[in-house]
Amino acid sequence: MLKVYNTLTRKKEEFIPQEPGKVGMYVCGVTPYNHPHIGNARPFVTWDVIKRYFRRRGYEVRHIQNFTDMDDKIIRAANNEGVGCEVITDRYITGYFAAMEQLNVQKADLYPKVTEHIPDIIDMVQKLIDRGFAYELAGDVYFRVEKFPEYGKLSGRKLEDMQAGARVEVDARKANPMDFALWKSAKPGEPFWESPWGKGRPGWHIECSTMSLKYLGETFDFHGGGSDLIFPHHENEIAQSQCCCGNYHSFAQYWLHNGFITIDNEKMSKSLNNFITVPDILKLYPGEVVRFFILRTHYRSPLDFSEERIKEAQAGLLRLRTAYDNGNAMLEKAGSAETDTELAETADRALADFYGAMDDDFNTALAIGYMFTLAKEINTYVNNVVNKQACFDKVHFQRLMSVYSEMAAVIGIFEGSLELPAADAEKGMAAEAIEALIAERAEAKKAKNWGRADEIRDSLKAQGIVLEDSAAGTKWKRA
Numbered sequence: 001m002l003k004v005y006n007t008l009t010r011k012k013e014e015f016i017p018q019e020p021g022k023v024g025m026y027v028c029g030v031t032p033y034n035h036p037h038i039g040n041a042r043p044f045v046t047w048d049v050i051k052r053y054f055r056r057r058g059y060e061v062r063h064i065q066n067f068t069d070m071d072d073k074i075i076r077a078a079n080n081e082g083v084g085c086e087v088i089t090d091r092y093i094t095g096y097f098a099a100m101e102q103l104n105v106q107k108a109d110l111y112p113k114v115t116e117h118i119p120d121i122i123d124m125v126q127k128l129i130d131r132g133f134a135y136e137l138a139g140d141v142y143f144r145v146e147k148f149p150e151y152g153k154l155s156g157r158k159l160e161d162m163q164a165g166a167r168v169e170v171d172a173r174k175a176n177p178m179d180f181a182l183w184k185s186a187k188p189g190e191p192f193w194e195s196p197w198g199k200g201r202p203g204w205h206i207e208c209s210t211m212s213l214k215y216l217g218e219t220f221d222f223h224g225g226g227s228d229l230i231f232p233h234h235e236n237e238i239a240q241s242q243c244c245c246g247n248y249h250s251f252a253q254y255w256l257h258n259g260f261i262t263i264d265n266e267k268m269s270k271s272l273n274n275f276i277t278v279p280d281i282l283k284l285y286p287g288e289v290v291r292f293f294i295l296r297t298h299y300r301s302p303l304d305f306s307e308e309r310i311k312e313a314q315a316g317l318l319r320l321r322t323a324y325d326n327g328n329a330m331l332e333k334a335g336s337a338e339t340d341t342e343l344a345e346t347a348d349r350a351l352a353d354f355y356g357a358m359d360d361d362f363n364t365a366l367a368i369g370y371m372f373t374l375a376k377e378i379n380t381y382v383n384n385v386v387n388k389q390a391c392f393d394k395v396h397f398q399r400l401m402s403v404y405s406e407m408a409a410v411i412g413i414f415e416g417s418l419e420l421p422a423a424d425a426e427k428g429m430a431a432e433a434i435e436a437l438i439a440e441r442a443e444a445k446k447a448k449n450w451g452r453a454d455e456i457r458d459s460l461k462a463q464g465i466v467l468e469d470s471a472a473g474t475k476w477k478r479a
């Protein structure tokens with residue numbers, strides 16, 4: 001029986017799909033205004049494993065993941081570079097897909113964008129106004145939280161407490177300080193769309209309600225994201241969707257949230273200079289290592305990123321991969337007997353254990369533990385046949401290997417190379433990778449994106465690479 005921890009009920013529940021044999025999932029995607037950092041990658045790797053697992057268990061999965069391609073941060077980035085918003089969003093959407101491909105993250109069925117769904121969003125906002133759940137204020141539209149008695153049910157907050165904690169400078173025009181924007185009137189110089197309330201653009205939360213309704217229907221199975229999205233984003237999505245549909249039991253049935261990532265036990269932040277982007281980390285470690293590092297910890301637990309821990313993950317993955325390669329090499333040889341029936345029993349037991357772990361709220365940490373057990377069995381068997389000239393029961397060994405491959409396919413490993421194409425292991429970071437970063441930094445400086453320029457200098461410094469700027473350009477050396 002598959003059990004999942006539901007943030008909404010705060011307990012593990014048996015998974016019962018809306019429609020037998022089918023799973024609908026909506027995952028909040030990225031705001032493409034910069035490269036994803038390592039914390040952003042965690043939910044996508046997590047959802048990828050969950051999706052792989054469902055497919056392996058025979059479910060038909062429909063996975064929708066949005067791009068928030070209109071947002072204050074995108075507008076700011078576009079203004080800084082003097083380009084249109086779509087130049088920024090195209091660049092970082094491309095970057096997102098490139099990073100995910102290296103992490104073996106399979107594509108969603110659909111990646112709806114806000115800018116392509118404005119009429120749907122306007123319809124939904126209008127419906128909420130018509131039903132008395134929203135009101136217009138000088139070109140802005142707000143959701144009236146007091147009209148939804150269950151507001152706060154996901155995050156476990158009470159409206160009274162939230163109001164008491166609201167900051168003094170909240171907009172006094174609003175009926176309740178917690179009322180949130182569904183539609184924002186355009187400020188001068190901002191992109192806008194025409195609407196019944198004048199020129200403006202959608203608030204952040206409404207897009208996910210609109211897109212999940214459009215592509216998954218009023219009620220679907222999973223909604224997920226990082227735990228930082230529980231409040232206000234997901235709380236507001238629930239309010240909008242359930243009020244629009246007129247059904248407090250509609251919308252997502254299971255809410256899954258992954259834990260935070262810390263860097264060397266500290267919170268990740270630009271000011272601490274420990275902000276690690278996925279493209280930067282992928283210059284140092286193969287994508288599969290980063291993926292494996294993420295999945296060695298259960299998705300709800302906090303995950304600490306440190307050089308030591310990612311090196312451990314690298315060594316662990318290499319051990320699993322070596323057993324896989326050795327086992328497959330064995331299968332090239334001719335078999336000599338069919339006597340080792342216990343091999344098949346070992347395989348079946350390992351698979352049952354593995355599925356048991358995955359059935360327990362997708363416990364990849366435990367499931368990977370069972371892969372290590374099986375890897376040991378494979379190594380021992382290969383060693384006995386090769387070095388001790390034991391009989392080779394190819395039929396039963398094949399069963400063992402197919403179970404091992406099945407596990408790997410769920411975890412999403414053994415799909416890429418464990419070599420860094422450009423890196424020179426002896427010298428640390430490869431010259432090409434350093435030059436590429438320096439070129440990117442020069443671009444960032446030209447665009448007056450000082451934050452990114454500093455970020456690159458600091459991340460190189462952390463790798464022992466010192467930059468020297470002069471009128472002739474930037475030179476580098478290894479410290």
Ligand SMILES: [Zn+2]
Pocket residue numbers: 027028029208233237
């Ligand atoms: Zn969302």
